[in-house]
Amino acid sequence: MPAASYSSLPASPAAAQRAGTEQxxxxxxxxxxxxxxxxxxxxxxxxxxxxxxxxxxxTAVTGDLERxxxxxxxxxxxxxxxxxxxxxxxxxxxxxxxxxxxxxxxxLHYGLADYGGTMIDRFSRPRDIAAGTPDSLLSDMxxxxxxxIQRSRLEPAEVGAISLSSKGIVDADGGRLVWSPVxxxxxxxxxxxxxxxxxxxxxxxxxxxxVAHAAARKRMAESPAEGGAGLIALSLGHSxxxxxxxxxxxxxxxxxxxxxxxxNAVDDRLCRCGLRGCIEATAGFYGILRxxxxxxxxxxxxxxxxxxxxxxxxxxxxxxxxxxxxxxxQAGLALGQGLSRVLSLHExxxxxxxxxxxxxxxxxxxxxxxxxxxxxxxxxxxxxxxxVVADESSLVxxxxxxxALTAVDQRVVGxx
Numbered sequence: 001m002p003a004a005s006y007s008s009l010p011a012s013p014a015a016a017q018r019a020g021t022e023q024x025x026x027x028x029x030x031x032x033x034x035x036x037x038x039x040x041x042x043x044x045x046x047x048x049x050x051x052x053x054x055x056x057x058x059t060a061v062t063g064d065l066e067r068x069x070x071x072x073x074x075x076x077x078x079x080x081x082x083x084x085x086x087x088x089x090x091x092x093x094x095x096x097x098x099x100x101x102x103x104x105x106x107x108l109h110y111g112l113a114d115y116g117g118t119m120i121d122r123f124s125r126p127r128d129i130a131a132g133t134p135d136s137l138l139s140d141m142x143x144x145x146x147x148x149i150q151r152s153r154l155e156p157a158e159v160g161a162i163s164l165s166s167k168g169i170v171d172a173d174g175g176r177l178v179w180s181p182v183x184x185x186x187x188x189x190x191x192x193x194x195x196x197x198x199x200x201x202x203x204x205x206x207x208x209x210x211v212a213h214a215a216a217r218k219r220m221a222e223s224p225a226e227g228g229a230g231l232i233a234l235s236l237g238h239s240x241x242x243x244x245x246x247x248x249x250x251x252x253x254x255x256x257x258x259x260x261x262x263x264n265a266v267d268d269r270l271c272r273c274g275l276r277g278c279i280e281a282t283a284g285f286y287g288i289l290r291x292x293x294x295x296x297x298x299x300x301x302x303x304x305x306x307x308x309x310x311x312x313x314x315x316x317x318x319x320x321x322x323x324x325x326x327x328x329x330q331a332g333l334a335l336g337q338g339l340s341r342v343l344s345l346h347e348x349x350x351x352x353x354x355x356x357x358x359x360x361x362x363x364x365x366x367x368x369x370x371x372x373x374x375x376x377x378x379x380x381x382x383x384x385x386x387x388v389v390a391d392e393s394s395l396v397x398x399x400x401x402x403x404a405l406t407a408v409d410q411r412v413v414g415x416x
Contacts, residue, residue: 026413028053028061033070033091033409037117037402038221041074041090062089070095070115070412091116096160096408097152099145099200100400102207102393103166105129105181105238105304108141109393112148113401115160115408121152122397127182129304134188142193156197160411161404163203164190165210165396167239169258175202181239181272182303201407203400208235208354209256210399211392212243215352216252217402232342232349232384234259234335235392236357236364238304240280242338244346259342260284264334269297282334283364285310285357292316292327307356314360325363332364336371343384344377350385354392361388 031051036042042050048058065071072092075085093114102109106129112121125144128136149159168180177188190204212233219231230252235241242259245252260280261273269287271278276298281287285305290297292313317324339351353361368386372378389395 028057029064029413030409032058032061032065033412036071036089036091037405040116041088043086043088047089068412068415093118097154097158098161098163098401098404098408099148099159100397100404101141101164102396103164108144110144110148111397111400112152115405117401117405119397121148129182132182134183134186137188138192142196145193146196157199159197159200160408161201161203162193162197163205163400163404165205165207165400167207167241170204170206172204175204177204179273203403203407206241206256207396208233208241208243209254211235211354211395212245213254213403214395214398216245216247216254220247220252229347230349232351234339234351234353235355236353237355238285240283242342259338262338264338267297270299270301272301272303279334279338283331288313288327288331291330292324294323310360314363317363328360328363329367332367333371335364336368337374340372340375340378344375348381348384350387353386353388354395358388358390
């Protein structure tokens with residue numbers, strides 16, 4: 001064992017006791033901060049009930065957090081004006097801030113949240129797909145983030161986390177976008193953004209992972225008894241994304257397998273990734289467009305298809321045009337077959353369907369159900385519960401904020 005490894009081992013029973021006490025302290029701090037993120041304002045008694053901590057421990061923990069500046073007291077007058085004021089605790093909103101950036105095919109969406117989790121500013125900027133490069137993207141993002149922070153009159157040190165998301169393949173540990181529909185294999189090194197905000201922690205996430213994260217968090221908060229084993233988030237649009245949240249004992253883990261580029265069929269349908277037969281090559285907007293207009297399947301896909309073009313095909317399908325109907329049914333079939341494989345590995349989890357493609361879900365649904373029923377698992381266990389949630393952007397930003405503020409909380413927990 002390397003010598004450095006010994007430094008993490010207690011040198012004596014007394015040191016072991018101190019290490020155990022410190023670990024318990026950090027756990028208690030994290031519980032209180034988490035409770036105050038789920039419920040903005042809580043009394044001493046309510047904190048004790050929610051966290052399971054003893055009253056004396058809550059007193060010590062809230063005292064520590066007040067000294068660190070992470071929470072603040074709010075005195076509420078006693079009922080009827082008699083007796084001592086009721087003391088409430090809340091996260092101090094100016095303590096830290098999180099920047100969230102959603103990178104989509106045609107625009108970049110920016111948001112700024114305070115430490116209480118309130119989104120205090122948002123704006124979007126169009127994206128130049130044809131002329132854009134990784135360097136120009138980083139330059140544009142740096143300028144926009146600076147504008148976002150200046151509009152709220154914040155200092156660089158007040159930014160505790162920068163959370164970025166994109167469709168495609170990300171290297172979360174390396175802080176970079178490995179592959180995307182717009183840049184292909186030209187990676188984007190987002191760590192360069194920290195030059196201007198050195199106090200911030202950087203997160204780079206697959207967009208649909210954040211959707212699954214936010215949906216699972218919401219499910220646990222609203223119906224803890226009905227949280228079940230987890231859920232699947234399926235995003236429909238220019239790209240096809242999938243996130244899986246697994247819930248166990250009140251905690252959840254989230255992953256985002258490369259679902260859109262999973263091999264679905266041995267055919268000649270060319271995908272934006274350069275391979276053939278991917279789910280996205282049939283179910284992405286460019287796949288639907290190609291089938292509807294009977295374009296040769298090996299035609300190089302467009303990097304971006306305007307939503308208005310798919311709406312025209314949908315209108316035609318609803319008016320009875322057979323090739324338009326066939327295009328959406330084929331998209332649904334590819335999605336259903338892919339989902340059936342996921343369910344065979346992850347049980348019959350409920351499915352949340354999001355993204356701009358949800359406005360065409362009625363046209364895809366027959367194909368999705370047909371594809372699902374081709375799996376023995378689904379035939380034995382039945383179709384999963386599927387719920388359409390059209391507002392994907394809200395889930396993405398909720399996932400950004402939750403993950404970013406959790407990281408800030410972890411830093412607070414490590415402070416003395």
